[in-house]
Amino acid sequence: MKAVQVKKFADPTAIQVQEVADLQPTADRVVVRVKAAGVNPADWYVVNGMFQIPPALPFTPGFEAAGEIIAAGTTHLQPGTRVLMTLPYLSEGAANFGAFAEQIAVPAKNVVPIPDSVDFAIAAALPVMYGTAYIALKHRAQLQVGDTLLVTGATGATGSAAVQIGKHLGATVIATASGAEKVQHAKDLGADCVIDYKQENVTERIKEFTQGKGVNVAFETVGGDLFEAAIQSMASEGRLLPIGMASGIIPELSMIRVLAGNFAIVGTDFAHYTVHHLDLVRQGLAEILSWHQDGIFKDLTVKTMPLEQAAEAIAQVHQGAGAKVVLTM
Known part of the structure; x- marks a missing residue:
């Protein structure tokens, strides 16, 4: 499969798409064929080594994605299920991302099914952007x-x-x-x-x-x-x-x-909730999806870019891209 690999911090030329090994499910993880992955301001800090816990090199960035399950180590999730994902930024004490790739192995508890009527690119744009606002306003404030x-x-x-x-x-x-x-x-x-x-x-x-x-x-x-x-x-x-x-x-x-x-x-760090309060994240994303289907959101448009332009996409978002940027596979 193809995946974005960052081999050196603070060097855009070191952000490259490369072939890496396909992934396999485990007892608590599913493998998802990624269709779209959202790009966020935090990705710039990650690839520049400025995230609160810098990941070990080389690594694949990306906090959020949407796609189809292709292999499952759990019984309640079946191949073919359409899902969106929020990735826990910590795994066993180490920084871990991974959405900018054709496949991702993610804990089953971090996926939320999405209806057939919701486009993958739209679903991939929801978790960080709308999840942050949801948790901040409804839960924290x-x-x-x-x-x-x-x-x-x-x-x-x-x-x-x-x-x-x-x-x-x-x-x-x-x-x-x-x-x-x-x-x-x-x-x-x-x-x-x-x-x-x-x-x-x-x-x-x-x-x-x-x-x-x-x-x-x-x-x-x-x-x-x-x-x-x-x-x-x-x-x-x-x-x-x-x-x-x-x-x-x-x-x-x-x-x-x-x-x-x-x-x-009142501080609100969405990434913190993906690690420590995942039930709240799942609840929020399910409600956000429901609101989207009800036509509540008037500005849910995205700018899509191919995976190969990940470095450019990260730079655009850091510089203040008007629309939500989503990488497509």
């Missing part, structure tokens, strides 16, 4: 009907998912974006108020829109000035979710401000 939700970077991958899931859960959504096209995009996703952060004072606009009450939940993906705006806009007993730092500026925060503001900082 306990978002309630009538809450006001702030989503920064609302037209990015996880941001767009958060806008749509927030609306579906009954929140009033304030979104930030830059430029007329992205502002309109955020409105099309369902945001009730969209702030062009390059043209408007975000804190003042939030204060005006909420009549000084602030936001109950902030889904913050950018860092820098927008993190500061979120801090200044938290309502009493609000929940601030630091999801990412797309600006490249890692925020620092005095705990005195948290104490005085009477709000909570």
